[in-house]
Amino acid sequence: MALDKNGIAKRIAQELKDGWYVNLGIGIPTLVANYIPQGIEVEFQSENGILGMGPFPFEGEEDPDLINAGKQTITVRHGASFFDSATSFAMIRGQHVQLTVLGAMEVSQNGDIANWKIPGKMVKGMGGAMDLVASAENIIVAMMHSNKAGQSKMLKECTLPLTGVGCVKKVVTELAVLEIKDGKFHLLERAPGVSVEEIIAKTEGEMVVADFVPEMKI
């Protein structure tokens, strides 16, 4: 069965390593924070100026001066720090953040990503996404395999305006875990009960499929 959004987040959380600083984008990536594996400590960076972001506040304890990059009220953990936007992006551009997880509208087989604009329809802006994808060593895209119209989001080439080129290394969808290497998607894992055929059918880009593709363990 295909994963739900929480399932995608849970699978991505397995990629976390102890001591990492991690930036989570808006949407499914935010959920990753709920599934940190036991015995591991990571610090979440929010690009509006926090290291050590904690959970949402209890009702009545919201602080309008304390929000995350999604403009949601949040809290901070012990040992947190605040800083300005230039310092925040120094952390990101300077590769001090080990992992970036973000959503996408399209990903191509050479690792291009599009997630900020649909010409003529929707222009919300790139926010910090272009800085994040241009500099992060390790980028995981969390998204659904197809768009609402049923078209594959895993493409030979992106059709929408790009956010970054050749930067995505891994994609986790409700169907599969894919690596991007040598200009192709590589199918690493499939969601429990999802067939390789279904993933092939829903992936427009070129994809390398081994004889045996294990199921995700989540």
Next chain:
Amino acid sequence: MNKVVKDPQTALEGIENGMTLMVGGFGLCGIPENSIAQLVKMKVKNLVCISNNAGVDDFGLGLLLQGKQVRKMISSYVGENDEFERQMLSGELEVDLIPQGSLAERCRAGGAGIPAFFTPAGYGTEIAEGKEVRIFNGKPHILESALTADYAIVKAWKGDTEGNLIYKATARNFNPMMAMAGKITIAEVEELVEAGTLDPNQIHTPGIFVQRIFQGQKFEKRIEQRTVRTKQ
């Protein structure tokens, strides 16, 4: 030298039609709301506003958009504002969208006397069009230029009569860089104290960057996305 002014009306004197303004804040967090209200009253038009976001329809910079006071917005993210999207798609409003880190650094550079810098952000995308590309350490970078403003309007938590500023939590965001990049920088603060009261170790923006300072009458501090958890 007296930097303290009594109210936003005095603080914003000199702002005229067509000027470029930097306005601090991230979403509705850390915005100079008293000054924005004053800009609405002044009815200045054709403004170029440099601000990470454009507020929401009825608060923050959204108020200036409603009054069609803004000719051009320079921002990184402008969702959450229907009027903005309408004006942009219809072509009434000129919009320059900039990656958030580049926006922050362009303001910082403007205040720091660095005319331009190379960054990898945006390489290979439409925002790189027409910009010089150079390879450093095997990786392509694009040339981004510094930003300055006729007036920078920032919001701080505490300030003193010398113009030294301390921000609170994530209300800091773009305020420190914008404070550096204004030809004239106006700071509105929640609490204005005598020089010598604030600990010099804790100052975020040194007073040299601030020309006018006033204590805001009231701060609504609207929350954009109120998210909470329930006690178990």
